[in-house]
Amino acid sequence: MLTSLRDENRAAIGALPAPIRLLREVFAVAVRRCFTDRDPREITEYVRELLIRRRLPFDGGHAREAEALIRTALGELELAAGIPDDRRIAIMIVVVGDLARAEATGSDVTLFEGLVEHAERRVARFDPQPNGRPWRRKRPR
Amino acid sequence: MMATHRADAPGGRHPATPGGRYLRATAINDRADEPHGDAVRDVCSRAFASVVQLRFRPDTPLLAIACSVRAAAHRHPALAVRVREAEMLIREALGEQVPTGGITPDQAVAVHVLLFASLVDELALTDDELDELIADAEAV
Numbered sequence: 670m671l672t673s674l675r676d677e678n679r680a681a682i683g684a685l686p687a688p689i690r691l692l693r694e695v696f697a698v699a700v701r702r703c704f705t706d707r708d709p710r711e712i713t714e715y716v717r718e719l720l721i722r723r724r725l726p727f728d729g730g731h732a733r734e735a736e737a738l739i740r741t742a743l744g745e746l747e748l749a750a751g752i753p754d755d756r757r758i759a760i761m762i763v764v765v766g767d768l769a770r771a772e773a774t775g776s777d778v779t780l781f782e783g784l785v786e787h788a789e790r791r792v793a794r795f796d797p798q799p800n801g802r803p804w805r806r807k808r809p810r
Numbered sequence: 811m812m813a814t815h816r817a818d819a820p821g822g823r824h825p826a827t828p829g830g831r832y833l834r835a836t837a838i839n840d841r842a843d844e845p846h847g848d849a850v851r852d853v854c855s856r857a858f859a860s861v862v863q864l865r866f867r868p869d870t871p872l873l874a875i876a877c878s879v880r881a882a883a884h885r886h887p888a889l890a891v892r893v894r895e896a897e898m899l900i901r902e903a904l905g906e907q908v909p910t911g912g913i914t915p916d917q918a919v920a921v922h923v924l925l926f927a928s929l930v931d932e933l934a935l936t937d938d939e940l941d942e943l944i945a946d947a948e949a950v
Contacts (some may be wrong), residue, residue, distance in 0.1 A: 694818055709872040729911030733894040736909075745876060748893065 670695070676782045680756050690757065690796070694788035696761040699744040699768045712739050719767055735760050772782055822838055823945040828946045831852035837927040837940055851919050857947035858922035861929045862903040864943075882928035889924060896921045 670691055672681040682688045706711060716735045720727035734752050738760050739747040749757070769780045823830045829850035835842030864874060875897055883891035897919050898908045913921075930940055 676920070688904045710906070713906075726911065730909075732909035732911075733898060741870075745873070747880060748876065762839070763812050 670785050671761055673783050674769075674785075677762055677766055679755075679762060682758065689754075691785070691792055692758065692765075694763055694792050695784055696738075697742045698784060698788050698791065699765045700739050703768050703771075704739065704743060705810055709740060709743070713718050714734050715739075719764070723763070735764065739764065824941050825944045825948065826873065827853055827948050830857075830948045833857055833923060833926055833944050834940060836923050837930045838925075838937070845854060851915060851922075853947050854919050854922040856924070856950055857944055858899070859903040860922060860943055860947055861933070862900050862927050865929045865933055866900065866904055868904045868906070869903075870904070871880060872897075872901075876902050878929065878932060879925070881932075882925055886924060889920070896925055900914075900925065 670682065670688060671681055673692075674695070682692060704715075713732075713736055716732050716739070717727050719735070720732055725731060734749070734756060737745075737748040738752065738757060752760075765784070769784055819851075824835045828845035828847075830853055832842050832845050832850070833854060842945065865878070876893075879891070879893050879896045879900070883893055895910075895917060895948050896915050899913070899918065901908045902910050902925070930943075935943070
């Protein structure tokens, strides 16, 4: 995860469900900490500036998809329907890196480590255990 | 606040173009063959902008706009409304600078017609008011 965020390359994450689940949580943490109390129209402006900085097309489908994914993390669940997984992952990696670097100072490693640890704790708290919920397990005799 | 019914509703003006008649038929849930051409697109686009400006203000919360788009999509599940594009077209009609690149003319006119019908329903316009709205879009 840290390598993917630092290098903005999804290769290190691969296609396994657990790392992708963790990336979704990292994305949700980064987006919520930056945008929760802001007017959603500021997200349109943020995405435009991000794409311009990256010299990417800022007036088309990429911009709409990035805004939709960010607003989905803030609760508008249906907005991102139909965006392919590869595009979602690419957008999440770029946005997480950008938001983390904009919001704090310090080396990339420190920033991303803190963010990923936060997300890991949330995943551990809210995702069901693979072998059933603790209160449903049989007690050992 | 809009009166429940306008006493001075003028009446008498009716859609006079293929695009206008198609918009009216869609809004009152009547059958009509879909016309084509630039003139049709222009009428649909202007009527869409008018109804959007009646329904929303430039500072309307995005959640309210997204809610209307979602309602239109749920009313017509078979038409697979493109919700991201629809929201951007509404916001563009309200004067916002938003990413609308890559939306084809056919996709745009589909959104214009469907959202026009849905927003007319949300506003509970009378038939006379609907005709006025369309006739104004045709007259430009």
